[in-house]
Amino acid sequence: MQTNTPSRGxxxxxxxxxxxxxxxxxxxxxxxxxVPLLILGDSGDPRPTxxxxxxxxxxxxxxxxxDKALELPAGSTRxxxxxxxxxxxxxxxxxxxxxxxxxxxxxxxxxxxxxLLALMVExxxxxxxxxxxxxxxxxxxxNVYQAVTIASLVQAEASTKADMGKVARVIFNRLERGMPLQxxxxxxxxxxxxxxxxxxxxxxxxxxxxxxxxxxxPPTPIDNPGEEAMRAAITPTPGDWLxxxxxxxxxxxFTADYSEHQSDVAEFNARQQKEKQAEKQAEPGxx
Numbered sequence: 001m002q003t004n005t006p007s008r009g010x011x012x013x014x015x016x017x018x019x020x021x022x023x024x025x026x027x028x029x030x031x032x033x034x035v036p037l038l039i040l041g042d043s044g045d046p047r048p049t050x051x052x053x054x055x056x057x058x059x060x061x062x063x064x065x066x067d068k069a070l071e072l073p074a075g076s077t078r079x080x081x082x083x084x085x086x087x088x089x090x091x092x093x094x095x096x097x098x099x100x101x102x103x104x105x106x107x108x109x110x111x112x113x114x115x116l117l118a119l120m121v122e123x124x125x126x127x128x129x130x131x132x133x134x135x136x137x138x139x140x141x142x143n144v145y146q147a148v149t150i151a152s153l154v155q156a157e158a159s160t161k162a163d164m165g166k167v168a169r170v171i172f173n174r175l176e177r178g179m180p181l182q183x184x185x186x187x188x189x190x191x192x193x194x195x196x197x198x199x200x201x202x203x204x205x206x207x208x209x210x211x212x213x214x215x216x217x218p219p220t221p222i223d224n225p226g227e228e229a230m231r232a233a234i235t236p237t238p239g240d241w242l243x244x245x246x247x248x249x250x251x252x253x254f255t256a257d258y259s260e261h262q263s264d265v266a267e268f269n270a271r272q273q274k275e276k277q278a279e280k281q282a283e284p285g286x287x
Contacts, residue, residue, distance in 0.1 A: 048107055053120070055102040055226030056155040061194070062100045062120070062224065066113050077113040084114040086121045091145040098148040098221025099124040127227065136234025140172070151233035152221035156185035159246050161228050165237030166254050170244055172236055173256075179242070181211040189222040247271065 051069045053062055063077040070076075086096055096117065101124035105116060127133070128144050137147040150171055158164040174181055184198040190207035203212040208219045225233075241254040243261040247268045255261050 051105045051107055051116070053100065053102045053105070053224070055229065056223045057100075057102065058189070058194070058223050059095075059097045059100055060192070063113075066116050069107055070111060070113065070116075072113070077117070080113040080117070084117050086118060087125060088121060089145045091143070092220065095220050096121055098145075098152055098224055099128075100224045101127060102224055102226050124224075128230070133230065133234060140234060140236075146217060147230065147233045148225065149217050149221045151225035151229040152223045153181070153183060153185065153218075154232050155223055155225040155229040157183055158229070158232075159249075159252050163244075163252050164229055164232035165235065166239060166241060166252075167244065168232040168236035169239045170241050170254065173240065173242055175216065177242070178215070180213075180215055181217075183211050186211040186218050186222055189218070 048069055051065060053065065057065075060078075064074070066072075066077040067074055081094075081096070086094075086099075088094065088096060088099055092099065100117065100120040103120075103123055105119060108115075128148060133147065134144055137144050140147070142150075150168060153171060154164050154167050158167045171181060184196060186209045187198045187202050187205060187207075188194070188196060190205050190209035191202060203210065206213075208214060209222065211218060239254065240256040242256050243258070244252060244254040245261065245264050245268055246252040247264055248271060253261075253264050255264070
């Protein structure tokens, strides 16, 4: 991988650990981000009584979910940040990304955005500031906020929970070697895009979240990670991996060997091309 913005034909790490050759124009299909869930009350009560925030949702998505849950005009929850008393770490500089903990939250009769956001941050602090997380972060020469940031990358990039520890190890290995992370999830975040689909021009975006052009971790988390991702961030799986690619669903390959990785990429690209041809032939009038 390149140490700066890649040129045409270089390999880049894409969202959920899949890789594509920029020059081929290969597009990696991603799953749509689900909308946080509102659970209705019993006996046909149309008023939602519970708000479910799934793992990996961004702050912007959480704000929209709270607006919907409380039947407020769009943008109300985001505006409420100015008066919300959120107990965030100093490193967050008032940005709650990473600390809107994914969980199920009750919606009381007169709940306000400030109350819901404060409850999410309080839940995150209880999860993150306990001895296991703090000790795990210190063991890996980082503070808790940096661990949350790594967990957010793991949450965005790992195809399965089983892969989370390995993805975390790739992040650590690349950081330790002075290599850029080059993860599409950070570019998607910089562009405010919820679905993956990073193109060559996108990785030229001027943003501190562009992990192609910038070294090190992004300045903040890029989503709100769950407990599994957080555990992976502080206890990464032992290994020397620097690259990973999901060749097909359920088949993610990790390696430190660039030649081996190139072979996996070629297999991935061939599979993608074959699938595109099959889809084209399945279209009306397709040949």
